[in-house]
Amino acid sequence: EAQVTQNPRYLITVTGKKLTVTCSQNMNHEYMSWYRQDPGLGLRQIYYSMNVEVTDKGDVPEGYKVSRKEKRNFPLILESPSPNQTSLYFCASSRGRVTFGTDTQYFGPGTRLTVL
Amino acid sequence: AQRVTQPEKLLSVFKGAPVELKCNYSYSGSPELFWYVQYSRQRLQLLLRHISRESIKGFTADLNKGETSFHLKKPFAQEEDSAMYYCAPAKGGKLIFGQGTELSVKP
Numbered sequence: 001e002a003q004v005t006q007n008p009r010y011l012i013t014v015t016g017k018k019l020t021v022t023c024s025q026n027m028n029h030e031y032m033s034w035y036r037q038d039p040g041l042g043l044r045q046i047y048y049s050m051n052v053e054v055t056d057k058g059d060v061p062e063g064y065k066v067s068r069k070e071k072r073n074f075p076l077i078l079e080s081p082s083p084n085q086t087s088l089y090f091c092a093s094s095r096g097r098v099t100f101g102t103d104t105q106y107f108g109p110g111t112r113l114t115v116l
Numbered sequence: 117a118q119r120v121t122q123p124e125k126l127l128s129v130f131k132g133a134p135v136e137l138k139c140n141y142s143y144s145g146s147p148e149l150f151w152y153v154q155y156s157r158q159r160l161q162l163l164l165r166h167i168s169r170e171s172i173k174g175f176t177a178d179l180n181k182g183e184t185s186f187h188l189k190k191p192f193a194q195e196e197d198s199a200m201y202y203c204a205p206a207k208g209g210k211l212i213f214g215q216g217t218e219l220s221v222k223p
Contacts, residue, residue, distance in 0.1 A: 033211070040125070042202060043160070043213035058210060090160060105152075105211065107160040 002027045004108040006091050012114045013081060021076045021111050023091030031094045031103070032074040033058070034066065036087040037110075043090065049074055081115040088112050118143050120205055122214035129193050130222050137188040137217045139177075139203030147205035149186045151177055152213070154200040163188075163201070173197070193221045 004025045013019055025032065033048040035058075045058030049068040063085055065077040074093075078085060089111045094103040119142040129135050141147065149166040164172045166179050166186065177188045186203060198221045203214040 035213070040215060042122075042215040045210060045212065048210065059212065092160075104162045104165075109159055 002106070004091055004093055004106050006108040006111050008111060009109060010112050012116065014116050015082055016080050019078050019081060021089060021113070023074045023076065023108060024072050025093040025106070026072065027093065027095070027106065028071065029093035029095050030071070031096060032068065033092045033105070034064070034074070034076050035090045035092065036060065037090060038087050046076070083115045086113060086115050118205070118207070118212055120203055120212055120214040122203055122217045124217045125215070126218045126220065128220045128222065131195055132192050135190050135193045135197070135219065137201050137219065139186045139188065139214060141184050141186065141205045143184070143205055143207060145207065147207040149177070149179060150204045150206060150211070151175070151188050152202045152204055154202070156199070160202070195221045195223055197221050
């Protein structure tokens with residue numbers, strides 16, 4: 001089944017403890033992206049990647065890192081999490097650049113992160 | 117600055133009533149335009165995109181370049197349309213989501 005998976009789905013951690021949220025897609029998509037969803041703010045893009053070893057900042061990249069060593073994986077890294085990073089995180093992928101207009105973005109199920 | 121605005125946080129209508137979810141954007145150039153929907157306990161998914169000129173689940177969206185709007189419309193709302201709807205312009209690899217409008221269709 002074609003899908004985007006994220007792990008873990010739920011995570012409670014403490015300030016400063018490094019964590020990684022994994023994202024994997026099995027559709028051979030070139031484009032992958034991370035978003036955070038907060039009440040009243042909608043979804044905001046954190047980072048995106050056009051292809052392997054190509055990443056770029058979205059609108060809210062501060063405090064996050066990503067890597068794209070393989071086409072299928074796009075982990076989100078929080079080196080030193082803080083309480084303001086408590087949020088619902090979504091990973092997404094699409095066949096090509098989303099701005100082609102024909103490339104549907106497929107979303108993962110979300111990861112709910114709480115930083116105490 | 118690139119911005120997208122969905123002025124209504126919550127829109128409540130009765131079944132069978134027309135519905136219009138507003139979206140206004142502020143972009144330089146011409147972005148691609150999308151509507152995404154998130155049903156309860158489900159993943160965010162694409163509802164429709166401007167370039168396809170399509171109608172999905174009875175919804176349509178018309179681009180008004182003069183008003184820079186991309187409102188989502190349906191003539192007769194159904195209870196299963198209750199969900200969170202996001203307008204999303206895209207340009208240069210970036211997809212910017214609006215704050216979302218929660219549509220509640222009452223029986």
